[in-house]
Structure formats: structure tokens, C-alpha cells
Amino acid sequence: DVKVTQSSRYLVKRTGEKVFLECVQDMDHENMFWYRQDPGLGLRLIYFSYDVKMKEKGDIPEGYSVSREKKERFSLILESASTNQTSMYLCASSPTGTGGQNYGYTFGSGTRLTVV
Amino acid sequence: GNSVTQMEGPVTLSEEAFLTINCTYTATGYPSLFWYVQYPGEGLQLLLKATKADDKGSNKGFEATYRKETTSFHLEKGSVQVSDSAVYFCALSAGSGTYKYIFGTGTRLKVLA
Numbered sequence: 211d212v213k214v215t216q217s218s219r220y221l222v223k224r225t226g227e228k229v230f231l232e233c234v235q236d237m238d239h240e241n242m243f244w245y246r247q248d249p250g251l252g253l254r255l256i257y258f259s260y261d262v263k264m265k266e267k268g269d270i271p272e273g274y275s276v277s278r279e280k281k282e283r284f285s286l287i288l289e290s291a292s293t294n295q296t297s298m299y300l301c302a303s304s305p306t307g308t309g310g311q312n313y314g315y316t317f318g319s320g321t322r323l324t325v326v
Numbered sequence: 327g328n329s330v331t332q333m334e335g336p337v338t339l340s341e342e343a344f345l346t347i348n349c350t351y352t353a354t355g356y357p358s359l360f361w362y363v364q365y366p367g368e369g370l371q372l373l374l375k376a377t378k379a380d381d382k383g384s385n386k387g388f389e390a391t392y393r394k395e396t397t398s399f400h401l402e403k404g405s406v407q408v409s410d411s412a413v414y415f416c417a418l419s420a421g422s423g424t425y426k427y428i429f430g431t432g433t434r435l436k437v438l439a
Contacts, residue, residue, distance in 0.1 A: 241425045250431060252430055252431035252432055253415070255427075300370065304425055306425070317369035317371070320368070
């Protein structure tokens with residue numbers, strides 16, 4: 211069963227800590243994404259990557275960075291966690307379709323991060 | 327810019343009722359359109375998709391038709407079950423070769439036995 215695995219379901223961190231959220235996919239997908247999900251706001255794109263060592267900013271990159279050293283792994287880093295980063299974080303991956311076709315995302319189960 | 331607008335929830339229905347969740351979009355070019363479902367405590371799962379005008383996506387009794395003239399992609403199901411209780415998200419990908427998706431805010435569906 212193909213899947214996207216996020217390392218933690220629940221995480222509690224202190225303000226100012228450096229936080230790493232890990233995401234691994236086993237489908238050999240080229241594209242990987244980090245979203246945050248907040249009530250009333252839906253999903254907002256933080257960063258994405260179309261290839262190893264490649265990254266692009268999404269709509270809300272401030273306070274975050276990412277790393278993609280291997281094709282299967284895409285890490286989200288909160289450089290100095292703040293309370294307004296308390297949220298559900300969702301990782302997703304997708305293949306690069308032939309002729310640009312879209313096949314849809316496969317999502318991980320999410321990491322609920324609380325910053326206190 | 328590109329955007330997706332969904333009807334606000336929650337939507338509460340009795341079992342076997344007909345479901346419609348409205349979704350309209352704004353996009354340049356020819357977007358692909360998707361519906362995702364999120365069950366409690368889980369990530370999102372792809373429910374169905376349509377990649378061009380007049381396409382109908384379907385899965386698990388759910389259907390949605392890509393209507394370019396009304397820029398809509400409404401989700402329908404003829405007879406809902408308690409197990410359909412979840413949050414439903416409409417999303418678009420703005421054109422060929424673009425893999426970033428824009429999501430709506432989600433519509434919570436609650437089905438009562």
C-alpha cells in the first residue's frame with residue numbers, strides 16, 4: 211500500500227525551539243508539498259519541491275524552511291517556533307504526469323503541532 | 327488570481343438523503359478540479375477528479391461535473407450514509423504542468439442515522 215508517512219501525529223514544542231517535521235513517501239513521486247490546515251482557512255501552501263534539492267515558496271513561507279536531500283524525504287523546519295504556528299501540518303506528494311497531466315495528491319495523516 | 331469557493335458548513339443530513347456541496351472556482355487557463363475527503367483524525371484522500379470541461383468524476387457513489395460555463399464543480403451523492411460524515415475539500419490545479427493546488431476552506435458533512 212503506497213503511502214506518505216509523517217513522523218509524528220502529535221507534537222508539543224516550546225516557543226523559540228527549532229522544530230523539524232519529517233515526511234517520507236514510498237511512491238517515487240517527484241513532487242512534494244507542505245500545507246498547514248487551520249479552521250476556516252482551509253489548506254495553505256507553505257513550500258513545495260519538484261525535484262531533489264529544489265524548493266519553492268508557497269503562499270505562506272515566512273517562519274519556515276524546507277530541505278529535500280533525497281527524493282523520498284521532504285522536511286519542514288520551523289526555525290524558531292511561535293504560538294501562531296500552532297496548526298495541523300499536512301505533507302503531500304504527487305507524480306509528474308505525462309504531458310503535465312495531474313493525478314492528484316497523496317497526503318500523509320498530518321502532524322498536529324502545538325507551540326506553547 | 328486563482329481561487330476556490332465552497333459552501334459553508336456544516337451540512338447535516340439524514341441517512342439516505344441527497345447531498346450537494348457547491349464549489350465554484352476562478353482560474354486562468356484550463357484547471358484540473360478535484361474533490362478530497364478528510365475523515366476525523368486523518369489526512370485528505372482524493373475522492374474524484376476531472377481534468378477538462380464536461381468531464382464527470384465519480385467514486386464511491388459521489389459525482390461531480392466540470393462546468394466551464396458556470397465555473398463550478400459541485401459534489402453530489404444520491405443517498406448518503408453515516409460513514410460519509412467527513413470534511414470535503416474542493417481544489418484546483420491551474421493548468422497543465424502545474425502541480426500546486428489551491429484548496430477551498432472545506433465543508434463539514436454530518437449524516438445522522
